[in-house]
Amino acid sequence: MVTKLAWRNLWRNKRRTFIVIAAIMFAVLLSTVMDSLQAGVYENNIKNMVGFYTGYAQVHQKGYWDDQIMDNTFEDVEGLKKEILANSHVEEVVSRLESFTLAASRKKTTTTQLIGFDPEAEQALTKLKDKLIAGSYPSPEDRALLIGEGVATKLELGIGDSIVLMGQGYHGVSATGLYPIMAIAKFGSPELNKSVIYLPLKEAQYFYGAENRLTSYALLLDKGSAVDEVVADLQQRLDTHAYEVMNWNEMMPWLLQMQQADAGGNKVMMGILYLVIGFVIFGTLLMMIQERQYEFGVVMAVGMKKRKVALMTLIEMLFMTLIAIVSSFTLTIPLLWYFKENPIQLGGEMEEVYQQYGFEAIMPASLDPSIFYYQAIVVFVLAMLVYAFSINKIFRIKPVEAMRH
Amino acid sequence: MDLNTETNSQISASAPTGSELVVQTIDLHKIYQGVEPVHAVNGVNLEIAAGEFTAIVGPSGSGKTTLLNIIGGLDRQDSGDVIVAGASLANLPESVLTDFRLNNIGFVFQAYNLIPVLTAQENIEFTMLLQKRPKEEREARSTELLNAVGIGGLGDKRPSQLSGGQQQRVAVARALAPKPTFILADEPTANLDSHSTATLLDIMLELNKKEGMTFIFSTHDQRVIDRARRVITLEDGQIVSDERR
Numbered sequence: 001m002v003t004k005l006a007w008r009n010l011w012r013n014k015r016r017t018f019i020v021i022a023a024i025m026f027a028v029l030l031s032t033v034m035d036s037l038q039a040g041v042y043e044n045n046i047k048n049m050v051g052f053y054t055g056y057a058q059v060h061q062k063g064y065w066d067d068q069i070m071d072n073t074f075e076d077v078e079g080l081k082k083e084i085l086a087n088s089h090v091e092e093v094v095s096r097l098e099s100f101t102l103a104a105s106r107k108k109t110t111t112t113q114l115i116g117f118d119p120e121a122e123q124a125l126t127k128l129k130d131k132l133i134a135g136s137y138p139s140p141e142d143r144a145l146l147i148g149e150g151v152a153t154k155l156e157l158g159i160g161d162s163i164v165l166m167g168q169g170y171h172g173v174s175a176t177g178l179y180p181i182m183a184i185a186k187f188g189s190p191e192l193n194k195s196v197i198y199l200p201l202k203e204a205q206y207f208y209g210a211e212n213r214l215t216s217y218a219l220l221l222d223k224g225s226a227v228d229e230v231v232a233d234l235q236q237r238l239d240t241h242a243y244e245v246m247n248w249n250e251m252m253p254w255l256l257q258m259q260q261a262d263a264g265g266n267k268v269m270m271g272i273l274y275l276v277i278g279f280v281i282f283g284t285l286l287m288m289i290q291e292r293q294y295e296f297g298v299v300m301a302v303g304m305k306k307r308k309v310a311l312m313t314l315i316e317m318l319f320m321t322l323i324a325i326v327s328s329f330t331l332t333i334p335l336l337w338y339f340k341e342n343p344i345q346l347g348g349e350m351e352e353v354y355q356q357y358g359f360e361a362i363m364p365a366s367l368d369p370s371i372f373y374y375q376a377i378v379v380f381v382l383a384m385l386v387y388a389f390s391i392n393k394i395f396r397i398k399p400v401e402a403m404r405h
Numbered sequence: 406m407d408l409n410t411e412t413n414s415q416i417s418a419s420a421p422t423g424s425e426l427v428v429q430t431i432d433l434h435k436i437y438q439g440v441e442p443v444h445a446v447n448g449v450n451l452e453i454a455a456g457e458f459t460a461i462v463g464p465s466g467s468g469k470t471t472l473l474n475i476i477g478g479l480d481r482q483d484s485g486d487v488i489v490a491g492a493s494l495a496n497l498p499e500s501v502l503t504d505f506r507l508n509n510i511g512f513v514f515q516a517y518n519l520i521p522v523l524t525a526q527e528n529i530e531f532t533m534l535l536q537k538r539p540k541e542e543r544e545a546r547s548t549e550l551l552n553a554v555g556i557g558g559l560g561d562k563r564p565s566q567l568s569g570g571q572q573q574r575v576a577v578a579r580a581l582a583p584k585p586t587f588i589l590a591d592e593p594t595a596n597l598d599s600h601s602t603a604t605l606l607d608i609m610l611e612l613n614k615k616e617g618m619t620f621i622f623s624t625h626d627q628r629v630i631d632r633a634r635r636v637i638t639l640e641d642g643q644i645v646s647d648e649r650r
Binding site for chain 1: 474477479480499500503504506507508512514518520521522523527531532534535536579580583
């Protein structure tokens with residue numbers, strides 16, 4: 001009966017009910033859209049960074065990440081790769097051998113990062129071939145370079161020109177070579193654009209005097225969210241005295257820190273929105289209790305206990321909150337789905353800022369279910385807190401005085 | 406300010422010797438504090454026996470409603486005691502008092518005070534539901550009461566679809582539903598026309614006669630006073646006459 005009463009009471013003053021539902025609904029809608037776009041941008045940035053280079057996780061020789069020298073490489077043995085691929089989430093293991101070298105043309109010299117890569121596997125992970133702006137994508141047997149557009153500009157070279165590479169190889173050997181430029185690629189990040197040079201793995205191992213050795217296995221996973229599970233599994237199954245298994249945020253802590261710093265500003269906005277929702281609910285409850293003093297006095301007079309009256313108003317509040325949340329999500333989900341499929345394109349300064357960090361200048365929405373659970377839980381908790389704060393008004397009602405209203 | 410607690414005209418309104426008492430007040434006082442304190446109930450000694458049909462009358466401000474509220478456990482006296490159905494209400498905690506009201510006292514208000522979102526039948530069942538009576542019993546009793554107050558076909562109507570007289574009949578049925586010891590009615594006919602007043606009085610008298618239900622009501626309405634079997638007159642919070650007919 002209390003539930004029936006609460007439900008019918010909602011529709012007794014339809015205008016008030018609709019105003020409250022609409023206010024909560026739009027606040028939830030705004031906070032969900034904000035949260036979703038923020039999460040979408042972060043997810044996309046991570047995907048960009050992870051997809052560009054690191055992969056979601058990597059396996060190295062133990063100690064390599066702290067001291068990235070050629071002597072901290074490991075042997076590319078088939079058993080190790082198989083062991084990694086045994087995890088069902090791992091789709092591809094991308095072998096790399098990388099270090100810093102000097103790159104010189106006839107006129108200029110620059111510091112570069114030379115990456116020995118497996119062209120086919122790399123394509124699966126980083127879609128490197130798709131970034132070409134000139135030349136053709138190297139095959140594993142080629143003894144030619146794929147360089148960043150910035151490197152080409154800096155060294156004033158083009159397709160078919162040669163670059164002299166000089167560096168330090170495995171066990172301190174001198175690494176020197178002359179290679180033609182076979183392809184030029186453009187990367188989102190200007191930093192990478194002007195420093196990255198790719199050489200097919202076999203030739204890179206020869207260049208560094210590190211036959212059959214690698215600096216890392218970068219892992220392509222079926223879904224990014226499985227990364228922690230994969231890392232934990234590999235840490236159990238691989239010899240952790242010989243190898244280290246790291247996830248992307250251990251390798252790029254700055255990315256997470258940058259997102260956390262950025263999220264701070266958004267949290268303030270979300271806090272303001274939640275405050276608005278809180279005040280709407282609070283105002284409604286107070287109005288509802290004040291307006292219905294007489295009615296509450298009557299039902300208390302005929303024998304309804306105050307806690308039942310309080311329960312009735314609680315159920316009314318829950319109904320309104322629930323309707324508002326469901327309506328909000330009904331509107332939000334198709335809208336966010338649209339923006340997930342058709343991300344907002346950023347222009348002007350924002351575009352430049354994004355590109356400087358190597359991110360795509362877009363704002364896609366995220367449909368991660370946790371965004372919706374979170375909003376629903378926050379609004380629900382807020383409603384309960386406000387309810388707890390205002391409910392003492394019901395417990396202070398004296399039937400005789402209330403019936404004089 | 407001189408607040409007299411005794412006057413020469415104050416009398417005790419006693420029930421006949423040997424009768425079963427439903428309500429007894431003992432030296433009841435209630436003062437409303439304000440710029441000028443008002444002694445609304447001033448040393449009232451009153452006994453009402455089971456089956457009585459009693460009107461409490463008096464001019465505005467004589468203390469009728471305050472006395473009824475105290476007897477009904479809706480308000481507390483400053484001193485004295487109220488004994489209802491053998492139990493003193495003086496020290497009952499509020500939640501116990503609410504249960505006591507539910508099980509012992511039926512209320513009929515001047516403005517009907519039905520729950521607007523419930524139908525007539527649901528309004529009648531409301532108090533029984535609070536008593537946790539089974540559904541079958543609730544339905545049977547509410548149907549019986551709807552018939553008893555002469556609106557058998559209107560059970561599915563909401564209060565806004567009923568006339569004032571019909572609403573007051575539903576209110577009487579609601580008051581009777583939990584099988585209370587007595588019914589308190591505060592100016593029950595104040596908002597009714599002559600025809601509805603006559604009908605309501607017929608119903609109340611019929612219930613009093615057939616079921617022995619005790620009625621205590623405050624009124625200004627001469628039509629009600631004329632048909633009451635006992636008339637207690639209050640003035641300045643004191644009983645000045647107690648007339649049996």
